[in-house]
Structures are given as structure tokens and as C-alpha cells.
Amino acid sequence: MVDRPALGSRLRDERGQGHTVTALTLMLVIVLLLGIALFVTKVRPAQVSVAAAARDCTRQAGLSLDPARGLAQAYAAAEATLASAHLDPARATITVTPLGAWGRATEVRCEVTYSVSPAGIPFGWLFAREEIPIQATYTTVVEPWKSRWGTP
């Protein structure tokens, strides 16, 4: 003999479990997609900002004939651009390299590297286990023709 009340109770307990599994799976998929979206929205803007920082760094470096002043304004420009894009300049590596003796028509190269951390992104570890380095490099020529610079 089957105990009818016990069977009915068991069946009633299992009702809705399919819904729960579907809802959980759906939630997992949504969180995963959200993670992808957040990951993309964190990395892409940083790529643009790092390139802008390298561009500004290079442009400022090429404006001075004095190496010390050129370097100082190049670093300052890169840091200011990163900060204005809400990126921490302390996490960036800014390298300014004169290709030869600093002077008119010589080349100077700026490289900015920034690390984006996947921490805080849902399932961030799926896309990147370590920090993602973003790098941009520009080269320019120190102004060759400006003839009446009062100060270098």
C-alpha cells in the first residue's frame, strides 16, 4: 500500500524546483554577461585614455629645447591626462626617451603603460587572471623651426 498523504506531500515539495533551477541558471548567465559588459567598459576607456596620455606626453616633450623642462612637462601632461580620465597616475609607468641628444629636430618617444585590474568585476577572473597591461607609444620631433622662444 502506498501512503497517499506521504506521496502527495513529496510531490508537492518538488513542485517549482524546475523554476528555481531555471532562475538560478538565468541569473548566472546574466551575471556572466554583466561581467563581460563591465570588463569591456573598464578596459576600453582605459585604452583611449592611455593613448591620450601618451600623445599629450609626447607633444609636451617636443615643445622644449631644454631636456629637464621637456621631461618635466611631459610627465606632468601624461599624469594630468590620466587623472582627468579617472585613472590613477601612480599605477601608470611613463617613460620619456630622447632618441639622441635632446635638441632641435631630434626625436623623443613617450610610452605610457597602465594596468587595469580585473578585481571588482563579476567573473573577472574568467577573462583575466592578472592585471591587463595597456600600452601606448608616440614619437615626435622636438620643434625644429620655432625661432623666437624667449625661454626654452
Add this chain to the structure above:
Amino acid sequence: MKKRKNESGQSLVVMVLLLLPVLLALIGLACDLGAIAVAQVRAQDAADMAVQDAVKALDVQAYLVRQEIVLSPEAVAVAQRRLTEATGDRVRLTQLAIIYPQARQPALYLVGEVTVETPFLRWLIGRPTVVRQVQALGVPAYGLESAGD
């Protein structure tokens, strides 16, 4: 009763199965469009830098003799080199010319094309790359009186 129980939740499953490819497609599209946007901005930066350097490659003798702004032959090479250095060969120089946007005020006009790989669009519509145009303008430095001064 039994039939109703077995079918319960199936509409939700169907909905998920229908929505999932749409969601994935949207994510893929967002990734590709993001890549295109970033590549275009970086290409524009590179074009700005390239035109600034190309405009420094003036033909000094032409200016001294005829007071005419003429580019030296190396200007094109400089511009292409800068584009290549900054974007890893993704931007191709298509035009570099002196134009006169205002009377008697010359400017150097650069046009380039950036090619962006789009893996999702390749899978979706068979388009592996997207080409976007960038333009930049540079004004030659004035006040040059003699070579190197």
C-alpha cells in the same frame, strides 16, 4: 494534472533559449563596436601626431627663396612612420597635401584609413574588418628665418 506539471516552466526555458543568442549577439556587437571606437580614437591621435611631425618637414629653401610653404619629400615618410609606430600598421596614409583653408594661410591636410578587425561581425555577416577614415590638419610653424633657426 500530470501533463500540466511536466509542461510547467517550459515557456521560461523557451524564452531563455530565444533570448540567450540575442544577448550574446548584443555583447559581441558591443565588443566589436567598442573596438572600432577605440581604434578610431587612437588612429585620430596618431594622425594628429603624424601631421604635426610632417608639417615640421618643410622645404626650407623653397620658403627662403619663394616664401612658399612646400613639404620636403620626407614628410610623407615621416607621417606614415608615425602612424605605423603608434597604431601597429593599422592606419594607412592615403593623402598628405598642403591646402589653404584660409587665404594665404597654408595648412597640411592628412587623410588616413584605419582597419579594425571585427571577429563577431565576421561570424555574423562575414565582414572580417571595418575601415574608418581619419583626418588631421597641421599648420606650419611661422617665424622661420634661416635653416635650423
